[in-house]
Amino acid sequence: MIDPTSQYRFCTQHRCGKWYPSLTSAQQQAAAIGAGLLELRTGMFQPYRGTRLETR
Numbered sequence: 393m394i395d396p397t398s399q400y401r402f403c404t405q406h407r408c409g410k411w412y413p414s415l416t417s418a419q420q421q422a423a424a425i426g427a428g429l430l431e432l433r434t435g436m437f438q439p440y441r442g443t444r445l446e447t448r
Contacts, residue, residue: 399448402427402439411448418445 402422
């Protein structure tokens, strides 16, 4: 079960995204900063090598 108070962000070696309240929005923004590929048709997110997901 997902904790409603959790926040998510993706970080690369050189850049970190902002904290987002949902994993979906964090994935969308990670794709925007070049930390992964978001397939719009299926909604699948593939992080690039070296990208890590942080939660708090």
